[in-house]
Amino acid sequence: MSMTLSVFKESLEDGIPPQGLSPALLALWWGGRSDWPAAHEIVQSNEQDPECNWVHAWLHRVENDLDNARYWYRRAGHAMGHGPVMDEWKTIVIRLLSGSGY
Numbered sequence: 862m863s864m865t866l867s868v869f870k871e872s873l874e875d876g877i878p879p880q881g882l883s884p885a886l887l888a889l890w891w892g893g894r895s896d897w898p899a900a901h902e903i904v905q906s907n908e909q910d911p912e913c914n915w916v917h918a919w920l921h922r923v924e925n926d927l928d929n930a931r932y933w934y935r936r937a938g939h940a941m942g943h944g945p946v947m948d949e950w951k952t953i954v955i956r957l958l959s960g961s962g963y
Contacts, residue, residue, distance in 0.1 A: 866955055869893075885912035886957050892920060893950060912957055915939050919949055 864879065869886075870893070872879050878890045884907045891899040900920055907913040918933030923946050934941045942949035 864958055866951065866958065869954055869958065883912065883957065884910060885916045886954070888913065888916045888920075889950060889954050889957070892916070892923070893954075897924070911937050915953060919946070919953060922946055922949070 873890065873893045878887055882890060884903050888900040888903040891903065897920060904913040904917040904920065914933050914937035918930050918937055918939065921930035921933055922942065931941060
């Protein structure tokens with residue numbers, strides 16, 4: 862089965878992340894389950910990965926730590942989102958899945 866947004870979202874119900882996710886997608890998976898510490902731990906241990914920096918930025922936006930979020934968005938090379946944070950979550954998941962080889 863190919864990994865699509867709907868498959869990714871359905872996997873959140875399982876409580877076990879799908880095999881083979883990139884660190885950034887794995888962090889988004891934990892973020893989608895509102896497990897901020899697990900998501901943060903992944904992105905912090907992958908600070909050289911621009912995709913993880915984008916997720917790190919989003920996590921700080923979720924926490925309403927906007928100064929820190931702006932730093933990570935700049936580092937990731939993405940503009941800070943302005944709509945609902947879960948809409949941005951969906952956008953990031955779709956972009957990363959499209960480049961993940963799934």
